[in-house]
């Protein structure tokens with residue numbers, strides 16, 4: 001389950017690294033996978049003959065790497081990276097901008113995420129921080145007992161020209177089997193990029209303006 | 223409260239709806255004293271803007287009195303304010319560059335998806351202008367919730383009549399920015415398509431900015447008369463070959479700058495990647511972007527093209543060749559109201575700009591549907607309608 005470690009080279013790797021990254025991601029194996037459209041195969045064969053480009057691996061014309069689905073997004077926030085890092089590192093802040101996350105509690109080195117599910121049910125994800133560099137990066141990985149197998153990381157980099165901080169979040173996950181799996185697939189796979197970008201946009205609003213935009217007429221009764 | 227609500231093509235009604243209240247810390251609640259029907263409201267009325275829901279409150283040109291404030295608002299209860307139609311946070315990358323109508327933080331995130339897909343980037347929030355721009359309840363109502371009230375609204379000194387300052391909310395800065403986008407130089411001829419309210423303010427602004435002459439193009443006699451009164455020369459396109467006339471009136475050079483103050487009403491959306499249920503609202507007008515094409519043909523080589531007119535989708539047979547081969551510059555966009563509003567208030571106070579000449583009708587809010595009907599169908603005489611909530615009739 002070192003897929004995100006492998007990915008480390010790709011999402012933010014540059015240029016020539018990418019050829020190796022493609023191999024590391026098991027793209028070759030995917031070629032034989034059932035269900036891939038002819039077009040995808042063709043373009044991948046084509047791509048195999050091409051030098052790598054500078055784009056993050058996750059922006060490739062595929063969203064699964066091996067058994068894992070990967071999504072990520074970058075947003076520039078007009079705040080210093082230390083402030084943004086500190087806000088994120090206090091995981092109890094995350095439900096403020098993550099729509100589906102009901103609560104985040106930390107006990108020892110294990111963080112427990114309660115994620116809203118259908119029909120009032122919720123699913124629990126347990127993660128451990130696997131890397132923590134103040135002001136720069138936080139990475140986490142699911143524990144063995146977590147209901148979802150997932151890894152993620154968020155990186156904070158100074159943006160050019162005094163624009164603040166580039167915040168890049170990337171999440172890889174392997175949907176489990178069964179009913180839970182079908183629900184999670186629905187939650188994440190249908191529009192994973194949309195989920196990710198909405199959450200980062202809410203974070204940006206909260207940090208830059210102190211509030212999250214709404215067009216409601218008044219506070220909802222709930 | 224009472225509010226003008228949209229229920230479908232050519233179906234607007236004054237309904238009783240919930241009062242707004244403070245939600246976010248920077249909000250204020252405004253009791254509306256004056257609100258106008260805009261030419262761009264007619265795009266909604268005609269059903270050519272997607273992302274409308276039955277019951278949406280229209281209106282983006284409004285002013286009134288502050289009746290409630292959130293803890294982070296800088297307004298005080300009782301302040302008289304004009305509210306920009308663009309909702310802007312004041313602190314994002316775009317607001318810092320004074321590109322207020324490109325604000326990243328005012329359109330609720332779920333509403334950003336459509337324009338992110340349609341345009342490549344999401345657009346900012348606007349009052350009363352479809353769910354593409356946030357689904358914010360508009361100002362043709364007794365009360366409005368105004369987000370970021372510490373950035374947008376401008377406080378109006380007592381003693382200035384509503385009618386003299388109301389248009390700071392949209393059409394005056396929009397006309398002004400349209401002229402500013404022409405980078406007017408000494409000796410310039412500026413041609414303006416459309417003598418609606420924005421076109422008329424663009425004409426007035428271009429003359430204030432020192433244009434040698436402004437030539438206005440329309441076909442409504444009354445609107446052309448208003449343009450002439452401002453000091454413009456006029457062309458009635460039903461009587462005259464516009465391109466020939468513009469060449470002859472500019473010494474065979476062509477206008478140095480052109481302004482399309484007509485917009486999309488003549489072309490509608492192409493429905494490529496718009497949802498199916500939106501497609502049903504899509505209209506395809508007969509004129510098909512004629513004003514913009516003609517403007518691109520008319521403007522001199524190396525000239526400037528300013529587009530304040532509203533477009534939302536795709537335009538067929540766009541004369542890209544004329545654009546490239548003549549080396550034209552195009553500038554457009556929703557108005558950065560907050561950038562211009564203070565300066566324009568001063569120009570009104572100094573008597574430099576006349577802001578009331580185009581108002582043809584003042585109606586109580588309850589008569590708003592009649593205002594829409596006439597503004598849409600009787601354009602010669604109904605040049606600008608101002609609604610007065612809280613009055614029984616004027």
Ligand SMILES: [Zn+2]
Nearest residue numbers: 260262283392
């Ligand atoms: Zn308007």
Ligand SMILES: [Zn+2]
Nearest residue numbers: 311314317325
């Ligand atoms: Zn902003």
